[in-house]
Amino acid sequence: MTRDTRPRRGQIPTLLTILTTSTLLTLSATQNSKRGIAYVGNPHVPDNALLTSTNTPLIWYYNWAPSPPREVPSANLEFVPLIHGLDEASSESTGRQLSNLPDSSRHLLSFNEPDGTTNSGGSSISPEDAAQSYIEHIVPMRNGNRAWKISQPSVTGSGNGLDWLRRFNESCYELDAENGCPADFIAAHWYGAFDGLASWLGTLDEFYNTNGSRGEGEGMKIWVTELALPQQDAQVTVQMMNLTLPYLDQLDYVERYAWFGAFRADDANEWTGDGVALFDDDGGLTELGALYMGDGFSEGQKGEGEGAAGQLLANWRMMLPPLLTAVWFSIY
Numbered sequence: 154m155t156r157d158t159r160p161r162r163g164q165i166p167t168l169l170t171i172l173t174t175s176t177l178l179t180l181s182a183t184q185n186s187k188r189g190i191a192y193v194g195n196p197h198v199p200d201n202a203l204l205t206s207t208n209t210p211l212i213w214y215y216n217w218a219p220s221p222p223r224e225v226p227s228a229n230l231e232f233v234p235l236i237h238g239l240d241e242a243s244s245e246s247t248g249r250q251l252s253n254l255p256d257s258s259r260h261l262l263s264f265n266e267p268d269g270t271t272n273s274g275g276s277s278i279s280p281e282d283a284a285q286s287y288i289e290h291i292v293p294m295r296n297g298n299r300a301w302k303i304s305q306p307s308v309t310g311s312g313n314g315l316d317w318l319r320r321f322n323e324s325c326y327e328l329d330a331e332n333g334c335p336a337d338f339i340a341a342h343w344y345g346a347f348d349g350l351a352s353w354l355g356t357l358d359e360f361y362n363t364n365g366s367r368g369e370g371e372g373m374k375i376w377v378t379e380l381a382l383p384q385q386d387a388q389v390t391v392q393m394m395n396l397t398l399p400y401l402d403q404l405d406y407v408e409r410y411a412w413f414g415a416f417r418a419d420d421a422n423e424w425t426g427d428g429v430a431l432f433d434d435d436g437g438l439t440e441l442g443a444l445y446m447g448d449g450f451s452e453g454q455k456g457e458g459e460g461a462a463g464q465l466l467a468n469w470r471m472m473l474p475p476l477l478t479a480v481w482f483s484i485y
């Protein structure tokens with residue numbers, strides 16, 4: 154997809170730099186892992202058991218909601234709640250759901266693709282309304298008992314997203330000239346080729362950390378919370394992931410990332426295509442899935458347990474966030 158690879162503002166690391174740094178890296182799967190899953194819902198018990206098995210390299214997961222999905226046994230993984238839009242931010246039940254989470258939950262993701270439309274999984278919020286709600290409802294959680302570490306809203310990986318963030322920041326400072334909208338980390342989405350990903354992360358780092366007003370050593374880290382190469386065949390997708398994982402693992406300003414998605418090929422949405430799936434239709438790891446799970450996992454490997462967990466709990470609305478990005482790229 155050449156439209157994804159067009160250079161953006163921000164530093165574009167050369168392939169040589171990337172390859173050199175990644176070969177220097179010897180990171181064992183479970184030590185200092187940054188890896189997690191963006192969980193859209195998977196009714197197959199064995200798949201979820203494999204993802205959360207004791208030697209999993211995955212350390213965190215989220216499901217675009219303030220409370221965890223029932224079908225994921227989560228003792229080994231940090232659940233990361235997300236406040237999707239204005240309604241969730243102001244609702245009292247969100248506060249209750251957050252306080253019921255285990256102590257291991259410490260990070261909170263704010264507004265999901267506010268520059269995107271609701272029917273593509275976004276929350277469609279104006280920067281002005283988002284700033285007001287963020288200051289009223291989200292900042293207090295940061296300062297509350299659990300001292301949640303809070304992300305900036307996660308925009309689509311696009312020029313629209315960057316414009317939205319600029320306007321959001323302006324509105325924040327209009328409302329609170331001293332603090333703006335304080336946050337602890339940056340959440341980023343990317344659907345596209347590897348070099349576009351590197352460029353987009355460079356742009357966000359430049360926007361917040363180089364150009365932003367934070368002092369030396371106070372830079373925010375990036376979490377890549379949605380990540381995939383849509384609409385490519387399995388082999389091209391494996392190559393993209395094979396470049397991406399070592400790159401993100403060695404990049405200091407990236408703290409965590411999550412591939413989209415942890416589902417079977419059959420359950421992939423039309424926009425991403427089957428190539429992104431970590432499981433094949435029989436519940437075996439795809440080559441991509443084996444690469445994501447790393448050492449000790451192999452293609453075709455299945456998890457333990459039987460059958461499907463009754464009814465599909467997937468929230469299909471969440472399968473759609475890439476749509477907006479697609480629309481944006483096609484009109485660009």
Ligand SMILES: *[C@@H]1O[C@H](CO)[C@@H](O)[C@H](O)[C@H]1NC(C)=O
Nearest residue numbers: 162163356357359360363364
């Ligand atoms: C950072 O600042 C430079 C210099 O003013 C500007 O050219 C660049 O576009 C800014 N980057 C972002 C991501 O806003």
Ligand SMILES: *[C@@H]1O[C@H](CO)[C@@H](O)[C@H](O)[C@H]1NC(C)=O
Nearest residue numbers: 322323326360361364365366
């Ligand atoms: C947000 O706006 C403030 C006030 O104008 C400015 O100092 C700061 O650098 C901006 N931050 C970002 C990330 O653009």
Ligand SMILES: *[C@@H]1O[C@H](CO)[C@@H](O)[C@H](O)[C@H]1NC(C)=O
Nearest residue numbers: 172176391392395396440444
């Ligand atoms: C990933 O890349 C390395 C070299 O950088 C290569 O040895 C390995 O076979 C590749 N793995 C896959 C699954 O493509």
